[in-house]
Structure formats: structure tokens, C-alpha cells
Amino acid sequence: MNDALDVALRLLAVFVVFLTFPLIVGQTEHKVMAHMQGRLGPMYAGGFHGWAQLIADGVKFAQKEDVVPAGADRRVFQLAPAVALLPYLLVLLAIPIGPGEGAVGQVLDAGVFFVLAVMGVGVLGSLMAGWASANKFSLLGGLRTAAQLLAYELPMLLAAASVAMAAGTVSLPGILHAFHWWWLPWQIVGAIVFFVAGLAELQRPPFDMPVADSEIIFGAYTEYTGLRFALFLLAEYAGIVVLCGLTTVLFLGGWHGPWGADGLGWVWTLLKTALLAFVVIWLRVTYPRLREDQLQKLSWTLLVPLSLAQIALTGIVKVVIS
């Protein structure tokens, strides 16, 4: 009974995080973008600085009619948002936010493999949406999504492999237990590659070619309305939370901080994750969209060689210090 209660509490906690954190990132994005562009942003809903805007958006999405285009493949079309969203929920289960058994949904032996494998599945949702919509813009968006995933999956995996080599384990808490502060400069190239490749996998600007509004409307999600569209948006923001959390755990030392008492490790994890989420928003406001060929070129000619160099460096240092 106690075990069952423990499992239920963990699942509930992860689910609450899954429901709240993406919304917090979304609200932050509203505000940060508004300030960076010297405008007000949504200011009316709820009174104080428009804090209730997201709730209003949610109500709006829930009220809209759920339209399935006549020519669409109904079942695939309706299933796609769930396929896009659920993997991020599963990944959140495995990310540790503090030391000890209590601060992670489920300790997995092959944690790094689990998170990268399951994150890759989320892209299937976009592909299904792009194909099933019976719309040429959607199909183009799906194609671009697939091309982008194929290009950026490799550097992401290689960068993560470098950390796993350094730590000698593929378990996420295990990597954090092995962490020292000098890993930061040692793995910095891998960290940047991982973060950039993750951004591309999430199709966030400047890698938002698959949903480029000026060319293909909204890519694979063009035909979606109401709650299903909201689920895709939620998947994007859940993806930001997952990517920032993973980068924190793999490269920035997770719960380790320069100071702080025992038991406050989770504060460090959350702080670093929030900082990275801020960077994600910042990049969106700052950089113009990459063209498709620039996008592919960046991955194959820059990120892949960099991550290979990082693995070589990791191997050399590992042999020297052991």
C-alpha cells in the first residue's frame, strides 16, 4: 500500500509540474518578449499586468470548435497532438531535480538513452499532423520537421554521449553524482551543441522553419483548431522545460551550486532551468529565422564536427586523469 501511495504521489507531482511549468514559461515569454521589443504585451486580463491572459487563452481554446478537414485522415489527425505531447510527460519522469531518491519521478538505469529516445518520438506527432491534414502547407511543414529532426538528432546524441563518457554512467542522477565544477569548461562545447540541437528539435526560433508563418502558414499545425491546437502549443512549451532541465542536469551540474545548504539543491536546478528558458525566449526575440539550407548546413558542417571534437576531448582528458 505504501509503495502504491509513493508511486501515485510521484506521478501526481510530475503531472503537476507538467501542467504548470510550461504555462509559466509561456507567461514569461509574453512578458520578456514585450519588454525586449519595447511594447506592453497583454495587460488587461486579470488586472495586474495581464496575469490572467494565459487562462483567457485556455478558455478561448476550449470554446473553439474542433474541426477536422473533410479530406483529412481522421484518426491520424486526431491522434497526432497526443503523440506530440505525451513523450515530454514521460521524459519529465526521469529528470532529477535534487539529490536523493525523493527528487526524481523514477530512477532509470539508462536515463540518458530513455530521455533522448522518448523525446525523438514526439516528432512523430508533427509528422502525423503534417501528413493527415490533407494540406500542402502542412505536408511541407511535416517534411521540414522530418529533415530537421534527422539533421539534429545526431549532434544531440553525440553531445550527450560525451557527458556519459565523462561520468562513466548513463543514469541521470549518476551523472550528477559524478559532477565536478571543472566539467563546466571541459564540456562547454558539448553543452552548446546539445542546447542548439535541442532548440532545433523543438522547432523554436531561429530554427522554426517547419512552422514558418510567412511561407507555410503554421506548417504541420495549420489545420488544427481549439484544444488540439492548444495541445501542440503545450507540447512546444513542455519541450522547452524538458530541454532546459536536461541541459541543466547533463551539463550545468543540476543540483550542485557554488553555495547553499543541503536540501536546497532543487532550488539550483530550478534556477538554472529558468535561466536557460529565459535564453530560449531571448533567442526567439533576437535572431531571424534560418533558411532551410542554412539550417542543414549548420548541423552537418558545424554541430556534428564540434560534437565529435568534444567526444575526442572528453576521451583524452578521461584517459589522462584516470
Added chain:
Amino acid sequence: MSPAAAATAAHATTAAAGNGHGFLSPTGVEIAFLLVGLVTLGAALVTVTTRQLVHAALWLVVALGGLAVEYLLLTAEFIAWVQVLIYVGSVVVLLLFGLMLTRAPIGRSPDADSGNRWAALVVAAAAAGALVWVVVDAFRTTWIDLDGPAAGTTRVTGQSLFQNWVLPFEALSVLLLAALVGAIVLSRKATAETTPDTPAAAGAPGDKEGAR
């Protein structure tokens, strides 16, 4: 391994793992294994029989994911996640990419059929029969002790891979490298041959090449 030796080894394992196993009193894990196996088999059958091309690829996802769950139930965690990463995450995405690029109409594809279907069925049945026979013969009544130390963790897999199977592993990686180089050579040769044939249209592919 000869059948006799396999039987002896299996007998030893059975003795070590306890004698409480039987087909008439299955445990929860065994029932789950069987059910997931049935789902996997069903998805695989739909994959090869459906007339809708993209549906076939999506059913393939179900079949491959079911296999990953089977690996998990057999405590081979590492293999399970690699299965998801490589097959569901990459191979199927590549497949869908190819389908979308060529021809993947919504609804039935009239030409999604082959005159070789009976030959394919025979080959598939023969391959499946051979595999099942080999596996059954090798393992007989071996039981995995689920309560003991996990037999398929990353550490165990890595140790057996890099201590006992280094040579096959390296040979395979060289083979894959050769395939990679071959693919690049083939694709480059194709563009070199087409460019001189169409001097009028040389501008467009040339620009494309430069942009890459």
C-alpha cells in the same frame, strides 16, 4: 551450442531460479509479456497487409514499440531504449520522410500490392520458423529471475559487448562506415553525371550545390 549442452545449461538455470514455474500458473509479468506480444504480432500483420502506406508506417511504430516493451519486460532496459531511439525515433521518421517525398495519398493506394505476396509469405514464414526453432532450442526452459540482479542493465550489456564481443562490434562498425562512404560516393556520382547532360538547367542545380 549443441542441444544437449543447451538443455543442461537450461536445466541448471531452472534449478537455480527455482522450480515454481509452470505454464498453468503464469505470473503477472508473463501475462503482460504474452499480451504485448499479441499486440506486436497484430500490429506487424496490419503493417504488411494494410493498403494505406502511411498507416503501414504508423503500425510499424506500434510493432517496434511493442518489441521495446517486450525487451523491458525481459529486464533488457538498455536494448529497449536503444530500440526506441533507433527504430521509432529515426528509422520510422526516415521512412515517413521518404513516403511524404514520393507518394503517400490519404486513403488506399491502389498500387500498394505486389505480385510476390505469396513468395514473401513463404520466405517470412520460413524465416520466422527458423528463428523460433533456434531460440526455442537454445533456451528451452530457461527462466529469467526477475527478482535477482537485472541481467540487461547498461553496465552488464557494455561489459559483455566490450569484453566478449569486441571483434564483431568493431567489424560491424567498419561495415557501417563502408556503407556510409559508399552512400556518399553514389550520391555524388549521380549529380556529376546529370549536370553535364543538362547544360541549360545547370544554373539551378549549381546554385543548390553552392548553397549547401
